[in-house]
Amino acid sequence: xxxxxxxxxxxxxxxxxxxxxxxxxxxxxxxxxxxxxxxxxxxxxxxxxxxxxxxxxxxxxxxxxxxxxxxxxxxxxxxxxxxxxxxxxxxxxxxxxxxxxxxxxxxxxxxxxxxxxxxxxxxxxxxxxxxxxxxxxxxxxxxxxxxxxxxxxxxxxxxxxxxxxxxxxxxxxxxxxxxxxxxxxxxxxxxxxxxxxxxxxxxxxxxxxxxxxxxxxxxxxxxxxxxxxxxxxxxxxxxxxxxxxxxxxxxxxxxxxxxxxxxxxxxxxxxxxxxxxxxxxxxxxxxxxxxxxxxxxxxxxxxxxxxxxxxxxxxxxxxxxxxxxxxxxxxxxxxxxxxxxxxxxxxxxxxxxxxxxxxxxxxxxxxxxxxxxxxxxxxxxxxxxxxxxxxxxxxxxxxxxxx
Numbered sequence: 001x002x003x004x005x006x007x008x009x010x011x012x013x014x015x016x017x018x019x020x021x022x023x024x025x026x027x028x029x030x031x032x033x034x035x036x037x038x039x040x041x042x043x044x045x046x047x048x049x050x051x052x053x054x055x056x057x058x059x060x061x062x063x064x065x066x067x068x069x070x071x072x073x074x075x076x077x078x079x080x081x082x083x084x085x086x087x088x089x090x091x092x093x094x095x096x097x098x099x100x101x102x103x104x105x106x107x108x109x110x111x112x113x114x115x116x117x118x119x120x121x122x123x124x125x126x127x128x129x130x131x132x133x134x135x136x137x138x139x140x141x142x143x144x145x146x147x148x149x150x151x152x153x154x155x156x157x158x159x160x161x162x163x164x165x166x167x168x169x170x171x172x173x174x175x176x177x178x179x180x181x182x183x184x185x186x187x188x189x190x191x192x193x194x195x196x197x198x199x200x201x202x203x204x205x206x207x208x209x210x211x212x213x214x215x216x217x218x219x220x221x222x223x224x225x226x227x228x229x230x231x232x233x234x235x236x237x238x239x240x241x242x243x244x245x246x247x248x249x250x251x252x253x254x255x256x257x258x259x260x261x262x263x264x265x266x267x268x269x270x271x272x273x274x275x276x277x278x279x280x281x282x283x284x285x286x287x288x289x290x291x292x293x294x295x296x297x298x299x300x301x302x303x304x305x306x307x308x309x310x311x312x313x314x315x316x317x318x319x320x321x322x323x324x325x326x327x328x329x330x331x332x333x334x335x336x337x338x339x340x341x342x343x344x345x346x347x348x349x350x351x352x353x354x355x356x357x358x359x360x361x362x363x364x365x366x367x368x369x370x371x372x373x374x375x376x377x378x379x380x381x382x383x384x385x386x387x388x389x390x391x392x393x394x395x396x397x398x399x400x401x402x403x
Contacts, residue, residue: 042352042401047370048098051393052083053113054372056132056185058141059365065089065098066133068143069393072378073115073127073320083378084111084129086143086166098395107170112147112160115320115377117330122251123261123313125320125330125376132185132361134195139168142176142195144183163197163208177208185233185291187243192274196243198231205231205245205272218277220247220270225263227252233291233362239298239344243272244282246289246302261310261331262288269302283342288332293364298344299402303362303371306336307354320377327381327388334358334382339371341401352401355385357392369398 048054053070060066071084086107089098098104113129116122131144147160162178163186181201188195195208196217204219220229228250235244249266251259267286272279283289288305295301311329319325337356342349358375374393376382381390 048395052378057363070129071113085109121316141166225252291362300342
């Protein structure tokens with residue numbers, strides 16, 4: 001009986017190994033597609049439209065929503081033109097949205113806002129003003145405010161960058177804390193009786209007691225390309241007690257000496273031990289993460305402002321309020337925002353929704369996610385998936401994401 005020679009065995013063995021490598025490559029490709037491109041069959045519903053830079057959302061015990069709107073970004077002394085607000089949203093006719101007459105009741109309105117393009121020359125159409133909000137068990141509310149137009153006190157401290165306390169009957173009581181750097185987001189830990197607040201302009205997170213005492217919890221170093229980390233959102237992981245902080249990643253100068261808005265992949269979520277202040281990367285490789293939420297199981301949800309490469313920056317003299325201006329993305333590509341779930345068991349990340357127009361804030365409550373979209377000057381021309389359109393502030397509800 002003839003036996004295979006070594007020459008016969010060699011090509012066969014090589015073909016087997018090639019087959020194994022090809023199969024391994026297919027498996028890797030499938031896993032990559034699951035992570036990056038295949039939206040989970042979550043239910044996504046638009047529940048409010050026609051808003052002006054909606055930001056923080058809090059769900060009241062009776063199911064109504066508290067919604068913060070930063071406003072239109074107009075720099076003016078005429079308060080009637082200012083549109084920053086805090087409102088209660090109530091679905092009176094139970095049709096699933098808040099767009100009907102009488103379903104939005106302002107608590108505060110005509111609050112000042114500003115645009116970072118005209119105020120600081122950032123190259124981005126970004127509106128600042130009222131931002132995030134939390135509601136305590138006793139009914140008190142705390143809201144971030146960023147208003148450079150208020151000016152500065154004699155000691156040099158800003159009058160309009162603070163966290164304000166709002167009583168259960170919706171009157172402003174006092175400032176919890178005033179700071180020198182933009183306060184973009186806050187969270188409250190009822191066990192420790194501490195507020196955690198991001199100071200975006202100072203690249204750090206502070207811990208604030210209910211009497212206003214301040215300690216710096218953590219500061220963040222510059223990132224790989226030399227850009228500022230720019231913490232933009234945070235939440236408390238109730239399963240561990242850790243504070244999760246979003247590092248948006250800011251502008252940097254590339255090798256050609258051009259100012260670039262952001263580096264895809266540099267943004268991340270950092271986990272901070274509130275007792276020691278030590279920090280570790282929890283999620284990396286993000287593009288422009290702006291907010292984070294955690295559910296009761298410890299699943300992490302991340303919203304990214306955009307998920308594509310940066311477009312050219314806007315010129316500082318761009319007329320944001322010209323209705324006939326040429327469409328411009330405003331420093332970040334439009335309709336490229338997304339929400340992703342990172343399972344607590346370390347499983348493959350699940351893309352819940354993509355194609356959002358510049359989302360900014362994410363809230364989780366009782367199995368539901370709320371995401372605010374439409375960053376920028378309200379009504380300004382932009383290019384959408386179907387052609388020319390305009391910036392519209394909206395809120396979406398996401399459910400059925402746990403399968």
